[in-house]
């Protein structure tokens with residue numbers, strides 16, 4: 430694939446740098462919309478080197494359900510009440526969602542399942558090469574790969590992780606907070622049975638196979654200094670175990686040893702012209718609360734349909750600005766949440782007292798619901814204007830009756846197309862003036878409408894649902910706002 434002088438560069442609508450969870454999700458979203466997308470990935474295979482995310486939160490399970498692939502993940506993991514704030518467990522079994530739990534599933538499996546889906550959708554993945562730089566002009570981006578090859582694309586999306594080369598080449602600032610703490614993380618065998626469980630200062634020891642128990646074990650241990658000069662080794666793990674537990678439990682045969690810090694930063698802008706950032710490339714923070722991968726996947730679901738519409742010419746480029754406007758505040762909230770959790774984990778008596786106080790508050794329904802909805806992504810409300818309380822929030826997965834039989838809302842979103850759901854008189858509005866990508870569905874719903882945190886809301890006559898599952902408009906079909914909202918999000922003319 431080396432560039433040949435004089436020959437035009439291969440042209441793609443979108444090049445994605447990085448086949449981590451964010452890049453894979455975005456690739457799937459774009460492929461569903463029929464966009465010519467290619468992924469460039471440094472790693473030779475999808476294997477995840479080192480432990481990373483340990484699970485999926487409720488809203489991520491919902492967005493996978495919206496694409497009809499949640500069952501693959503549910504079959505591979507364990508549905509559990511895994512969510513917690515600074516280690517204080519938060520039960521969401523009373524939440525109004527079909528996925529009122531988290532899913533314990535290691536990142537390696539999550540990536541494998543996403544990669545399978547993206548492969549089925551036919552997205553090419555150019556492995557063992559990197560995006561090394563780019564030059565953008567008015568009509569596109571020349572993406573320079575590490576092998577010297579150049580890809581021409583209409584848009585480049587940096588899903589290339591916290592050290593994002595795309596972010597740096599775009600000159601996008603990454604302000605935030607320097608690390609205060611470093612943790613060692615490793616997967617090792619142990620000769621003796623270790624003490625299982627979380628440690629007061631964060632981290633701890635647990636079996637890799639959470640169901641079966643036993644070795645190998647995942648070990649996370651705070652290091653004495655934030656600046657660590659050398660690559661971590663088994664010897665570092667042994668020393669850290671001995672310092673924390675008084676024994677190294679005969680740790681041996683590491684599958685890998687790695688480290689992470691509580692560096693907390695967010696890209697000042699998620700877009701620079703034809704270049705966008707998503708996932709860890711746009712925000713990094715420590716793993717407390719388990720929100721990094723989840724936030725990245727949800728970034729991708731917010732961006733995918735917008736980028737697809739702009740590429741197809743159905744919407745103006747300005748639609749892409751709504752990506753930053755909607756997702757930057759969500760990322761900022763995640764950063765605040767993780768900083769608070771790190772602070773609460775400080776191992777001293779005063780922080781213990783503070784944490785106990787908070788644990789008391791979180792045992793009460795209202796605070797528990799609020800914080801748990803924040804951690805699980807179920808409380809997200811994009812600022813799409815005033816009106817019905819559904820506007821800007823996620824559409825609940827209601828059971829529906831239609832002329833074709835029973836269905837549910839998320840099933841209507843499998844193709845990542847917008848839906849105008851009419852729950853009033855069938856055929857109440859002529860659909861033809863609207864963009865032909867908007868699916869019109871006449872349906873009935875007998876039950877209540879209940880949202881996480883805010884509770885019951887009045888049943889609207891009709892709802893306009895974006896492909897990401899957020900409600901763009903709700904009301905009466907005669908509402909003069911409806912044509913404007915349709916135009917804003919989906920263009921006015923049929924393509």
Ligand SMILES: Cc1cc2nc3c(=O)[nH]c(=O)nc-3n(C[C@H](O)[C@H](O)[C@H](O)COP(=O)(O)OP(=O)(O)OC[C@H]3O[C@@H](n4cnc5c(N)ncnc54)[C@H](O)[C@@H]3O)c2cc1C
Pocket residue numbers: 446447448449450451452469470471472480481482483484536558559560561588589590591593594595614689707708709710716718719720721722723724725
């Ligand atoms: C110890 C630990 C525990 C965690 N636990 C959780 C958790 O429980 N829940 C959770 O949600 N998150 C968790 N996270 C965070 C989660 O791992 C990340 O947020 C997630 O991996 C981000 O996905 P991403 O696709 O944006 O970036 P990455 O996973 O970093 O993927 C970036 C990809 O880009 C590739 N790449 C890099 N540079 C280039 C380049 N120039 N060209 C081409 N390819 C490139 C990389 O090889 C990689 O495949 C944890 C992280 C750590 C370290």
